[in-house]
Amino acid sequence: MAREYCKIFSAEARTIESFGPCLEVIPVYLIFRPANVVPYATVETDLTGAYQKYSSLDHKGRLDVRTSSTVEQKCCAFQHWIFQWTNGNLLLTRLEGVDTKITNIGFSVKSTGYQGLSVAGNPQIFEQFVSQHKCNYFCGLFGLRSLKVLESLATPTRSKGSRSPLLQRKTTASPSTPQNSRKAAGSPRVSRKVEQDGCKTPARQKDADPPKSNLADIK
Ligand SMILES: [Zn+2]
Numbered sequence: 001m002a003r004e005y006c007k008i009f010s011a012e013a014r015t016i017e018s019f020g021p022c023l024e025v026i027p028v029y030l031i032f033r034p035a036n037v038v039p040y041a042t043v044e045t046d047l048t049g050a051y052q053k054y055s056s057l058d059h060k061g062r063l064d065v066r067t068s069s070t071v072e073q074k075c076c077a078f079q080h081w082i083f084q085w086t087n088g089n090l091l092l093t094r095l096e097g098v099d100t101k102i103t104n105i106g107f108s109v110k111s112t113g114y115q116g117l118s119v120a121g122n123p124q125i126f127e128q129f130v131s132q133h134k135c136n137y138f139c140g141l142f143g144l145r146s147l148k149v150l151e152s153l154a155t156p157t158r159s160k161g162s163r164s165p166l167l168q169r170k171t172t173a174s175p176s177t178p179q180n181s182r183k184a185a186g187s188p189r190v191s192r193k194v195e196q197d198g199c200k201t202p203a204r205q206k207d208a209d210p211p212k213s214n215l216a217d218i219k
Contacts, residue, residue: 001115002092002105003027005082016141023074025102049098055079056094057106063093063128067136071100077138083129084144089114091129 003025010022028044054075055065065079066072075095082090094106108125109117130147 002107005085006078006102008085009078009081012142019074019138019141020070021100023071023078023100023102025105026097028103044103045101047098047101047103051098052096054095054097054102055092056096057125061122061125063125063132065132067134073136074100074138075102076133076136077142077144079129080133080135080139080144080147081142083147086114088126088130091126093125 006023006025010024013019013022026045026047028042031041031043033039033041052071053066054072055063058064065076067076078095079092082092089110091108091110092105093108094104095102097103108122109115110123110126133147135144135146
């Protein structure tokens with residue numbers, strides 16, 4: 001199943017020129033050997049090269065994600081992508097392999113029964129992923145929404161109660177932004193409307209550009 005998700009992910013990645021080599025979850029085949037003491041076995045292509053772990057769970061069950069190399073960052077973006085795609089229900093916890101060839105995937109599902117999967121994950125991993133994941137260049141290429149934004153959308157009662165829409169608008173018009181200088185020139189009412197339109201339209205939210213999502217992360 002992870003392989004199918006990865007195919008979609010990579011198909012999208014291929015449309016983005018600057019993404020580079022795509023990730024591929026290598027196929028695993030189930031074979032039947034009637035004469036053998038262990039009649040069922042799985043086989044997969046032998047991966048030659050340096051076998052690396054991109055994401056794993058440590059002995060305490062905490063998510064350990066590496067983010068230094070390009071492949072590691074792509075794996076992070078893949079985690080984020082699948083998390084967003086499944087509305088936060090599926091989290092890839094174990095990603096390892098050789099270069100962009102990924103195998104031995106481990107995952108957690110938020111609630112038992114999601115897509116017929118019975119492996120319920122530790123809810124803390126999901127919280128940890130949301131707080132720990134830092135969007136990288138590849139998340140930006142996919143236009144993935146910041147996990148912090150997703151979280152606030154998912155929970156009706158916002159944890160940051162002080163953050164009213166009014167306050168957010170105020171932040172947008174901080175002295176250093178170009179909007180502010182424009183504001184000084186035009187009428188205040190008009191420029192505020194422009195700002196509102198700029199950040200509230202669904203179209204903009206859908207394909208948020210990378211600099212914007214980075215900005216959301218810093219906050
Ligand atoms: Zn991300």
